[in-house]
Amino acid sequence: MKYTLAIETSCDDTSISILHGIDLISLKTFSQIKDHQKFGGVIPEVASRLHSKYIFLVIKEAIADAAIELKDIDRIAVTGGPGMVNTLQVGITIAKTLSLILGVPLYDIDHIEAHAYSPFINQSINSIPNKAIILIASGGHTELLLKENWDLKVLGRTKDDSIGEAYDKVAKTFGYKYPGGMILDRIASKTTEFEVEAPITRLKNYDFSYSGLKSFVILKNKNKFKPEAIIKGFQNAAIKQLILKVEKAVKEFNIKNVFVGGGVSANSLLRSELGKIKDINLYLPKLKYTGDNAAMIGYLAVLKIRNKLIKESDLKIDADPRREL
Numbered sequence: 001m002k003y004t005l006a007i008e009t010s011c012d013d014t015s016i017s018i019l020h021g022i023d024l025i026s027l028k029t030f031s032q033i034k035d036h037q038k039f040g041g042v043i044p045e046v047a048s049r050l051h052s053k054y055i056f057l058v059i060k061e062a063i064a065d066a067a068i069e070l071k072d073i074d075r076i077a078v079t080g081g082p083g084m085v086n087t088l089q090v091g092i093t094i095a096k097t098l099s100l101i102l103g104v105p106l107y108d109i110d111h112i113e114a115h116a117y118s119p120f121i122n123q124s125i126n127s128i129p130n131k132a133i134i135l136i137a138s139g140g141h142t143e144l145l146l147k148e149n150w151d152l153k154v155l156g157r158t159k160d161d162s163i164g165e166a167y168d169k170v171a172k173t174f175g176y177k178y179p180g181g182m183i184l185d186r187i188a189s190k191t192t193e194f195e196v197e198a199p200i201t202r203l204k205n206y207d208f209s210y211s212g213l214k215s216f217v218i219l220k221n222k223n224k225f226k227p228e229a230i231i232k233g234f235q236n237a238a239i240k241q242l243i244l245k246v247e248k249a250v251k252e253f254n255i256k257n258v259f260v261g262g263g264v265s266a267n268s269l270l271r272s273e274l275g276k277i278k279d280i281n282l283y284l285p286k287l288k289y290t291g292d293n294a295a296m297i298g299y300l301a302v303l304k305i306r307n308k309l310i311k312e313s314d315l316k317i318d319a320d321p322r323r324e325l
């Protein structure tokens with residue numbers, strides 16, 4: 001069985017995984033969050049420098065944890081996009097270097113497609129249903145996909161902010177550190193305050209929009225209402241928009257399987273509301289695989305290689321920051 005080393009540097013996590021066959025045997029991630037908090041968000045220049053600084057140490061740790069040596073690696077997988085161009089380039093350059101020096105094939109993996117299969121990490125290929133509706137909710141993306149065999153078709157996506165971005169911006173106006181999604185989730189779930197009702201955006205098709213809700217919440221009179229009540233109203237409206245689209249797609253396409261991925265798939269209300277949708281088979285990632293991680297990159301690479309769905313990349317591949325499925 002082959003060893004795959006996977007690299008993910010599309011945003012602010014320097015993440016390296018090692019798989020033996022389809023099994024994840026090591027995952028090491030250096031999160032840069034603390035370094036970006038003082039700026040209130042991710043600064044691409046700072047992020048790419050930190051990736052360059054730490055990636056070699058993260059690779060060393062991942063190899064040590066897998067109890068193998070670098071020369072044992074049989075193939076390299078790397079996130080090619082979408083993401084931030086400078087940070088993607090760091091991962092891609094290391095991936096090409098390793099491929100060249102070790103004389104092993106290189107595979108370019110799509111970040112969104114990898115989130116889509118994150119519920120199945122460490123499971124066999126046979127456990128993945130052929131047809132599914134897939135919700136990707138993260139800091140960079142809010143998309144609904146239709147899976148038929150190995151094809152993913154985009155049904156709709158956000159017209160403006162992603163849901164994670166809306167969470168982070170709302171959190172910032174309440175004085176919470178970046179990224180604020182998890183903290184708002186915690187506050188909203190714990191509060192017993194009566195919520196300040198926020199409008200649920202309802203675009204006709206499968207598209208999403210979060211800037212109206214974000215502005216509504218940011219402009220709400222903070223002297224008149226308790227922050228917890230506003231945050232609870234925001235979370236209810238933000239999550240409801242996702243639920244309505246998933247329900248619509250399940251019905252319209254008559255598909256029972258629903259996969260979810262991305263940082264916001266850690267959200268407690270999203271998880272419980274999805275759980276209430278009748279007659280669906282819900283596939284959620286483990287919490288540790290909701291955010292950006294190289295386990296999902298390595299897993300998708302092995303899936304694609306085993307199903308002959310991917311060609312080896314050449315050493316000219318470049319970052320593809322705005323790649324769409």
Ligand code: KG4
Pocket residue numbers: 011137138139140141163164165167168179180181182183185262263264266267268290291292
């Ligand atoms: O997938 P991810 O790690 O990075 C991107 O590819 O964007 O997602 C990060 C996003 C951030 O916006 C963060 O605030 C949000 O996921 N997030 C949450 C929760 N945990 C993380 N949003 C809402 N509720 C959560 N529990």
Ligand code: ZN
Pocket residue numbers: 111115138139140262263291292
């Ligand atoms: Zn992501």
